Amino acid sequence: MTDRFRRVMAGLLIVCMGGLSAPLPALAGIVSTDTVVAGAERERLAGMLDRSEVRERLRALGVDPANAKARVAALSDAEAAQLAAQLDELPAGGDILWAAVLIFLVLLVTDMMGYTKIFPFTRSAR
Amino acid sequence: MPGVRTPAAAGVFILAAALLAGCAAPQVSSLIEQRPAGLPEAAEIAATPFFPQEDYQCGPASLAAVLVHAGRDATPESLLAQVYLPARKGSLQAEMLAATRRHRLVAYPLAPRMEDLLRELAAGTPVVVLQNLALDWWPQWHYAVAIGYDLGRREVVLRSGVTRRLTMPLDTFEHTWARSGHWAMAALPPDRLPATASESSYLTAVAALERLAPAAARRGYETALARWPGSVAARLGLGNASYALGDLPAAAAAYLRATLDHPEAADAWNNLAQALHELGSREQALAAARRAVALGGPRLPAYRETLDGILRAP
Numbered sequence: 001m002t003d004r005f006r007r008v009m010a011g012l013l014i015v016c017m018g019g020l021s022a023p024l025p026a027l028a029g030i031v032s033t034d035t036v037v038a039g040a041e042r043e044r045l046a047g048m049l050d051r052s053e054v055r056e057r058l059r060a061l062g063v064d065p066a067n068a069k070a071r072v073a074a075l076s077d078a079e080a081a082q083l084a085a086q087l088d089e090l091p092a093g094g095d096i097l098w099a100a101v102l103i104f105l106v107l108l109v110t111d112m113m114g115y116t117k118i119f120p121f122t123r124s125a126r
Numbered sequence: 127m128p129g130v131r132t133p134a135a136a137g138v139f140i141l142a143a144a145l146l147a148g149c150a151a152p153q154v155s156s157l158i159e160q161r162p163a164g165l166p167e168a169a170e171i172a173a174t175p176f177f178p179q180e181d182y183q184c185g186p187a188s189l190a191a192v193l194v195h196a197g198r199d200a201t202p203e204s205l206l207a208q209v210y211l212p213a214r215k216g217s218l219q220a221e222m223l224a225a226t227r228r229h230r231l232v233a234y235p236l237a238p239r240m241e242d243l244l245r246e247l248a249a250g251t252p253v254v255v256l257q258n259l260a261l262d263w264w265p266q267w268h269y270a271v272a273i274g275y276d277l278g279r280r281e282v283v284l285r286s287g288v289t290r291r292l293t294m295p296l297d298t299f300e301h302t303w304a305r306s307g308h309w310a311m312a313a314l315p316p317d318r319l320p321a322t323a324s325e326s327s328y329l330t331a332v333a334a335l336e337r338l339a340p341a342a343a344r345r346g347y348e349t350a351l352a353r354w355p356g357s358v359a360a361r362l363g364l365g366n367a368s369y370a371l372g373d374l375p376a377a378a379a380a381y382l383r384a385t386l387d388h389p390e391a392a393d394a395w396n397n398l399a400q401a402l403h404e405l406g407s408r409e410q411a412l413a414a415a416r417r418a419v420a421l422g423g424p425r426l427p428a429y430r431e432t433l434d435g436i437l438r439a440p
Contacts, residue, residue, distance in 0.1 A: 029400030029432045031393040031425055033333040033363040037326070062212030071208060074224035076334035083220055091306060092216030093256050093269040094182040107260060114149035114298040117259050118266065 034077055051075075054083045151300030153240035158277055162241055169248040170274025170283055171195075177202050178288045185209050185217025188254045188269040189225060191285055192313045195252055198229040216267060219256060219309055226313045227335045230342040234320045234331045238308030240300060242322040244275050249321035251312050252285075258305035267306070316346035319353055329359045336363065340370035358388045365397055377401045385414070392421035396429045403436045411436050 051072050058068040072080065083090070111122040161167070175194045179187035179202065186205035193200040208225040209217040226233035236242045236253065246253050253272045260266040274283035275296065282299045286292040303310075312320050316335070319328065332346035344367035350360040365380030381398035384391055399415035415433040419426065 029403070029435055030366060030369060030397050031362075031428060033329075033336055033359065033366045035425070036359050036362055036393055037330050037333045058211070061214055064207075067207045070228075071221060071224065074208075074228050074338055075220055076224075076330075076337075079220035079224065079334075083218070087218075090218055090220075091256065091258070091265065091267040092211055092214040092218055093185050093267040094214070094216030110261070114295055115301050116261065117257075117294060117298050117302055 038078065050084055051080050054080050054087070057083070057087050149297055149301075151297040151304070154280070154296045154300050157240060157244070158280065161277065165241070165244060166248050167278055168274070168276040169244075170276075171247065171250055171252050172273075174252040174271060174273045174285060176285045176290045178290075182215040183210060184269045184287060185222060188271045188285070189217075189222055189313075191271045192252050192254055192311075193226065193229050193231065196229075196231050196313050196315055198231065200229065217269065219311075222254065222269070222311060223334070226311070227338050229313075230316075230335075230339045231313045232316050232328075232331050232335055232342075232346055234312045234314060234323065234328065236308075236310040236312060236320075236322060237324065237327070238310075240296075240308075243272060243308075243310055245321050246310075246312055247272060247274055251314065251320065254311045254313075255284075255303055256306040256309040257299070257302040259302050262305060265305070272310070316342045317349055319349050323353070325350070325354050325357055325360075329357065329363065333359075333363060336367055336370065340367045343367045344371065356387060358384055358391050358394065361387065362391070362394055362397065365394075365401070369397070369401060374401055374405050378405060385417075390421060392418045392423050392429060393425065395421065396425075396432050399432050399436065403432075403439065408436065408439075 054075070055068045055072045058071060059065055063071065075083065107116055107118045108122065110116040111119050157165075173195070175191045177187040177190045183202055183206065186202040186209055189205050189209060190200045190202045193205075205225060208228060209221045211217065211221075223233035223235065236246065243253055243255070255270055255272050257268050257270060258265045259268050268287070270284045270286035270292075272282060272284055275281065276283075277296075279293075280296045281293045282296050284292045284294060284299075314320060316332070328346075328350055332343050332350065335346060336343035344364060347360050347364040347367060350357060351364065354360060361380055361384040365377045365384065368374075368380060369377035378398060378401040381394050381401055384394035385398055388394060395414050395418035399411045399418060402414060403411035412433070415429065415436055418429040419433055422429075
């Protein structure tokens with residue numbers, strides 16, 4: 001396979017895949033359901049919304065570029081705006097990590113009181 | 127208090143005991159005090175699949191369980207590329223909803239109420255929940271799948287982490303769940319309405335699906351109309367999904383019905399004008415567009431553009 005052929009194929013693939021994940025173009029003359037459902041909220045968000053910025057932030061967090069594009073395209077306007085505005089503060093559900101002894105003790109106690117649930121061996125008061 | 131013997135630990139315990147008034151959780155207590163009508167004492171969706179999670183990947187594992195339960199192909203591995211954020215070692219709520227839509231399912235965020243969560247479980251719908259297992263100032267965010275509950279035993283049943291059937295006191299669950307703002311999500315095929323669906327939340331969920339999967343969204347709007355026949359947003363959505371699918375006659379029929387049911391709905395008149403215009407009915411299209419402009423409202427500039435477009439056309 002020549003380099004040139006490879007480049008052309010890669011170019012085609014990028015174009016094809018880009019087409020798959022691109023957001024739908026605004027339909028001339030049609031008021032979208034998103035707009036009707038969101039009402040005034042939507043007008044406020046429209047100014048803040050920048051999907052390419054969200055895409056960049058996902059890439060900075062380790063998502064590969066093709067996936068980032070498809071992921072941003074799947075967000076609603078409101079979700080995209082929320083991610084653009086406060087991605088760093090949003091919770092990312094992951095897993096239980098272990099830390100310092102003090103925290104261990106605090107959590108042991110709160111676990112026993114049924115306020116938290118970190119340790120599999122605790123039985124809360126209720 | 128076995129295991130808590132050092133003075134420091136005892137101090138921590140006394141401090142914590144002073145800070146925490148008690149451990150019964152408010153929503154659970156009122157639910158048990160007075161069980162709402164129609165809510166069974168216990169339920170469990172034993173058929174919910176289980177994918178034990180790899181490191182930090184409770185998001186993909188929980189999501190895979192509900193997607194497969196709803197009849198879609200998914201594995202935690204296939205979902206990694208859709209929801210996992212390597213640098214955050216976790217998954218965002220918005221992306222859990224978005225990935226659900228990529229599987230042509232309605233991603234429905236539940237109202238933040240324990241009663242709604244239990245009603246969905248009683249109706250046979252497993253629910254992804256976000257918990258903060260630790261404390262507000264040292265959060266440990268964790269996704270799990272709620273699959274059942276037992277009010278008599280005061281327990282919730284979860285698919286969680288590497289545990290296939292984890293039972294947890296409902297009060298403890300409520301405390302850990304409240305720290306995420308009681309976040310919960312159901313994944314449903316568009317022909318099944320969530321048991322606790324509200325008109326506006328359901329239509330927002332279907333509208334978000336419309337961009338990705340108009341055929342599934344069209345089904346969702348039909349489901350909404352069966353439950354709320356007078357919903358102007360659902361009728362308009364049915365038209366828009368049909369329009370996106372290239373089915374102009376169905377789109378025009380839905381818009382027309384919307385204008386008959388809601389003569390004051392300017393958006394419906396505007397979209398009807400555009401669909402009729404594309405169908406070649408110039409005079410009727412002009413009349414509908416003028417009606418939209420006459421009604422006005424926040425989207426008047428868009429209506430004017432539609433009218434101009436029809437006038438300019440040869």
